[in-house]
Amino acid sequence: MTKYVLWDVDGTLLLNGPRAGSLYDEAIEQVADITTGGVRPAEHGKVDGQIIAERLAEYGLDAGLHAAVQARLEDLSAERHRGADRRELTPGVREALEAVAAAGWTNALLTGNSLSRARVKLEGAGLDPRRFDWEASFFGDRARARTELTQAASAALRGKPHVIVGDTPSDDRAAAAVGIPFIAVATGVYPAEELRRTGAIAVLDDLVTGRAALLAELDGLSEPALSP
Numbered sequence: 001m002t003k004y005v006l007w008d009v010d011g012t013l014l015l016n017g018p019r020a021g022s023l024y025d026e027a028i029e030q031v032a033d034i035t036t037g038g039v040r041p042a043e044h045g046k047v048d049g050q051i052i053a054e055r056l057a058e059y060g061l062d063a064g065l066h067a068a069v070q071a072r073l074e075d076l077s078a079e080r081h082r083g084a085d086r087r088e089l090t091p092g093v094r095e096a097l098e099a100v101a102a103a104g105w106t107n108a109l110l111t112g113n114s115l116s117r118a119r120v121k122l123e124g125a126g127l128d129p130r131r132f133d134w135e136a137s138f139f140g141d142r143a144r145a146r147t148e149l150t151q152a153a154s155a156a157l158r159g160k161p162h163v164i165v166g167d168t169p170s171d172d173r174a175a176a177a178v179g180i181p182f183i184a185v186a187t188g189v190y191p192a193e194e195l196r197r198t199g200a201i202a203v204l205d206d207l208v209t210g211r212a213a214l215l216a217e218l219d220g221l222s223e224p225a226l227s228p
């Protein structure tokens with residue numbers, strides 16, 4: 001039976017980018033021909049569709065611009081994440097992905113990014129996209145909340161063991177909403193002590209020191225305990 005580790009991207013596989021929060025505004029400015037007013041912090045754990053919808057509302061713009069802004073964001077990401085905004089892998093990513101695959105699990109994604117944004121970010125960081133099963137991955141460009149992604153994952157992977165690895169309390173809440181086990185890794189903005197207050201079954205400092213614990217948790221989840 002195929003078993004899936006659903007990886008979050010930002011803060012989990014990739015270190016967060018210093019300008020990540022501003023790219024949405026750049027896309028909005030270019031589509032709506034407005035000025036939004038400077039650098040914004042990243043909104044960790046939110047999905048792209050939600051961030052765009054909230055900012056369009058905040059700036060008093062037509063929600064109908066959403067698709068055009070998303071498309072512009074794709075273009076900006078393709079341009080930046082291979083160059084100026086190239087991301088770095090969090091420590092131990094390659095080894096963790098290899099160990100997960102060697103343990104018989106399939107690596108896949110559950111991320112607030114669109115498919116193409118996830119792909120350019122990972123490729124830009126030097127990670128081969130073929131390491132992931134893109135068919136069994138879940139993306140946030142059309143979602144308004146992360147729970148929409150976990151609901152889709154839960155429905156698509158019913159009966160097959162699956163677990164989410166992410167870096168924010170909202171990853172945990174979205175996983176818990178549909179009963180998917182969640183493993184936290186403290187390589188984003190949230191420290192381990194804060195992640196320990198979530199429902200995470202394990203909290204890893206990073207994927208180097210946490211690799212053995214990750215594999216041990218996967219071992220425990222391999223038993224077909226999920227309801228059919």
Ligand SMILES: [Mg+2]
Pocket residue numbers: 008009010011012044045166167168188
């Ligand atoms: Mg994240």
